[in-house]
Amino acid sequence: MLNFIGLVFLYAGMNHIxxxxxxxxxxxxxxxxxxxxxxxxxxxxxxxxxxxxxxxNKMSFRWGYYFCIQVVMAIxxxxxxxxEHGDIGVVSSTVCLLIYTVLAWFFxxxxxxxxxxxxxxxxxxxxxxxxxxxxxTRWSEDAVTFxxxxxx
Numbered sequence: 001m002l003n004f005i006g007l008v009f010l011y012a013g014m015n016h017i018x019x020x021x022x023x024x025x026x027x028x029x030x031x032x033x034x035x036x037x038x039x040x041x042x043x044x045x046x047x048x049x050x051x052x053x054x055x056x057n058k059m060s061f062r063w064g065y066y067f068c069i070q071v072v073m074a075i076x077x078x079x080x081x082x083x084e085h086g087d088i089g090v091v092s093s094t095v096c097l098l099i100y101t102v103l104a105w106f107f108x109x110x111x112x113x114x115x116x117x118x119x120x121x122x123x124x125x126x127x128x129x130x131x132x133x134x135x136x137t138r139w140s141e142d143a144v145t146f147x148x149x150x151x152x
Contacts, residue, residue: 040069047108058141061110063134067127068104071118075100110141 044065051061079093103121106114119131 036073040066040073043069059138061108061138063130064110064138065108067131068108068118071122072097072101072104110138112139 044062047065048060048062051058051065075093075097079090079097082089082093100118100121103114103118107118115131115135119128119135122128
């Protein structure tokens with residue numbers, strides 16, 4: 001996944017910084033990497049619980065939320081990496097972040113066109129296979145907007 005690439009660069013950068021300045025405290029790097037997995041998973045669980053309360057007849061969507069959060073985090077990491085390349089890097093990466101964020105928002109609302117586009121734009125065949133299997137079971141459900149109250 002795109003975020004894996006971001007984590008590799010983050011790990012390499014953090015490892016270089018930590019080893020150069022602080023004597024290689026790998027636990028800091030491990031904590032940062034785990035936060036890129038644990039925090040999105042916790043947020044995805046929260047969003048899924050909220051979704052299930054408002055839509056008890058719909059299937060769970062925990063992976064969908066996790067995938068959306070991971071994609072946005074990966075693009076944000078790339079924006080941060082490209083920010084060093086001047087105005088063109090900042091502008092292009094910000095536009096890219098906005099596009100991916102909008103796609104992730106519609107993906108989270110179960111719009112089928114966003115599922116297809118965002119999955120393809122991960123440029124990761126493994127994610128293509130996982131999302132094809134996962135989303136195939138949810139394809140028959142309609143797009144849903146967030147509603148914290150159960151619908152009568």
